[in-house]
Structure formats: structure tokens, C-alpha cells
Amino acid sequence: MLFPQLAVLLSLVLGTLLYLLTHTVHLDRLQPMCPVESRPPPAGVLVQFPFRPLQYKRGLLHKLRRSNATRGRLIQQLPHAIIIGVRKGGTRALLEMLNLHPAVVKASQEVHFFDSDHNYGRGMAWYRHRMPFSLPGQITIEKSPAYFVTEKVPERIFRMNSSVKLLVIVREPTTRAISDYTQVLEGKEHKNKTYHSFETLAIDSSTREVNTKYKAVRTSIYAKHLEHWLEFFPVQQFHVVDGDRLITDPLPELRLAERFLNLPPGISQDNLYFNSTRGFYCLRFSRRFSKCLAGSKGRTHPNVDPAVLDKLRHFYHPFNQKFYQITGRKFDWP
């Protein structure tokens, strides 16, 4: 007789427990590092953005956050800005450093939405769900370096949002090509595979000229790729970041990027410190929380035959001039 009443009582207790679990558990505590509360208060902007949205989006956490999001006005927005490349230009460092700004929220993973037919076919709702939770006034940013060199991408991005802001981070083209080669080489070595030398790949054995069929060489012809983007977007919609300076002196580059994104300065020198063991700047979120980029960033490059280096630098020279002319940003590349 008592059974129906007991069942009602039990479901009430269970419901209350579930409610308490999803509404009172402080999910940020589960983050391995960089909790929101301990970030330094960036002058002025913190009033607007009292806390950072939750960015871990997998499994149960993602689901719980989704329910919190509805309650707390957190939303997943399509990106307002995209780091479109260039591969090995310092795209990860740029994304992570911009993410120090309280008004910026990053998609942690490379989404590869516009360069992959498979992902693109999944539609814009799928893409939006790959984005982190953010407050309505915050800027969502993603990076997928393959976008810069993939033919279909500019038109696809244009169709999503013709006024999206586009960031391109570049390094001296020959160094970038070697960095690109080093990444692939490491992948081969992990699989115990042998691989050609950089010289063999970068120089055509029959003509002794630079081998433009080699992808690492082609990617560094920045002007050529950018010209294709300019068929869809005006040049003012791009911001070029100096990837070489981001390594040695990141803050001035971040200031320029903040200005391009129409953001007040929100990243300070305190957020960045040089780690002499890593040989790179690392990120400081608070006195207790800091992190360096993964070890796969900042690999030792192989020594390359100086004659090959000369040949490549000579090859890139006219394309570099063109790139300076288009972008209005000049570098002291050879």
C-alpha cells in the first residue's frame, strides 16, 4: 500500500539531489589548471566579464555545463575572429596568449571545419557546438592553420560571416618551412619510419631549383595564398602577426592584435614570463598558475646546407616583397 507514496518520495529526493548536483557543483574546480577565479584582475574589463566561461567541453562536464549555460547566460557563439594560419607560424602561442585577455575565449582544439569537406558537411550548428561557452559580449576565437592554404576555405568563411576578423601569423619563410619539415620528420621517427632530408625535398633533383611541389615550401609563399583570400575579403579584415617577434617579445604583438580586435589592453607583462629552460615565453594566469606550451612547440631544427638556405631565401624574396606591399607590414626577411 505504501509503495506508491514511497516511490513519489524517492523520486522527490532523487530529483532534489540531481538539482543540487548540477546547480551547486563548482565545475571550475575540476579544471586541471588556470582556474577562472585566480586570474589577475585586468584593469577595467573585469567589471564587464566577471568570470571566464568554462571551456572544457567533453563528456559529462560538457553536459552539465550546458545546463549551467542556459541558466547563467553562457552561450556558444560562432567565432568573431579566426587565426587562419600559417602552420608553424606560432598559431598555438598566439591563440593561448590572446586567451589571456578576459574578453577572449578560445576553442582549444583545432576545429578544421572549413578545410574538411566532412566537417563542413556537418553544418554550422555542428561548428557552433565546437565553440567554447562565452558571455554575449566576449570574443570567440578559433585557430586552424590549414585554413590559410586550403582553396575552398575563404569562400566558406565569407558565407558564414563576411565581416569576421582574420589573423595570420607568419615567420621568416625559410625557417617556417624547416619547422614544418621538422614536425613531419618527428612524426615519421615516432613511427620508426625513415624520411628524406630537408635538402632532398626542398630542391628538385633534376633542375636543382627550389621544389615548389613540396608542400612545406609552397605554404611559405604567403603572398600567393593571401591573394586568394583577397578575392573574398578586403585587406583591412586581416591582421598580420609577426611570429618571430611573438617568440622574442610577445607583448607588443599582442597589443597590436588587441587593437585589431577592438579590445582594450587586457594582457599585461605579468601574464608572460620567459622560461629559460624552455627557451620561450610561458603564460602566467596568477601567482599559482602558469603554463608553457607543449614540448612539440619549439623543436630543435636540423642543420640545413647553407647553399640550400640561400637558394630558398632567394626564391622567397620576390614573394616577400609582394606580401609587404599587400599587407603594409614589412619584415626584415632576406
Ligand code: A3P
Ligand atoms: P618551432 O617548433 O619551429 O620552434 P604552431 O603553433 O603554429 O605550430 O607554431 C609552432 C611554433 O611556435 C614553434 O616553432 C615556436 O617557435 C613558436 N612559438 C612562438 N611562441 C612560442 C612559445 N611561447 N612557446 C613555444 N613555441 C612558441
